Amino acid sequence: MNQKRWTMRISGRVQGVYYRAATEKSATGLGVTGYALNLPDGRVEVVAEAEPDRLKALHQWCLQGPPAARVDDIDVTESAATGEFTRFAIRR
Template sequence: MAQQRWLMRINGRVQGVYYRASAKYKAADLGVTGYAKNLSDGRVEVVAEGEEAALNEMLEWCWQGPPNAEVTNIECEKAAATPYYDNFQIFNS
């Protein structure tokens, strides 16, 4: 199967609840590469690259997030993967 790149913008109570760090651990478990970063409007942006099955699991996890998160919406854009990422990183906004 071809690798895919999913750009997810997560809305809700997602900053200050270890969302990015938790996303990094989940991505590592799934073998997904990319990054997570806070956006200035209060959302978290996650770029995830991998096989579709792993990305579906990552998206499911993003709806839950860590224990103190309250996700209200996720915008997801799908595209072909890039060779840019070799791990999952946390970026500061």
């Protein structure tokens, strides 16, 4: 396996629009593990681990998000996967 970890910080209207829940559904469908978390500054942080093609698919989904969201920017950092996640979850 060639797993990677992407940490994505999504800016825009992404809190209070079911962004985390919709991301959880999308990530689970793609076989991606990790979490989505609301940040105090209004962004959503998505930490995802999977093969690069699955991470790219999740990134493409995150660019749109759920219908009520407006994504202005996504900052992505890549690192080595840790294997610490067994599923994708919402963190509070």
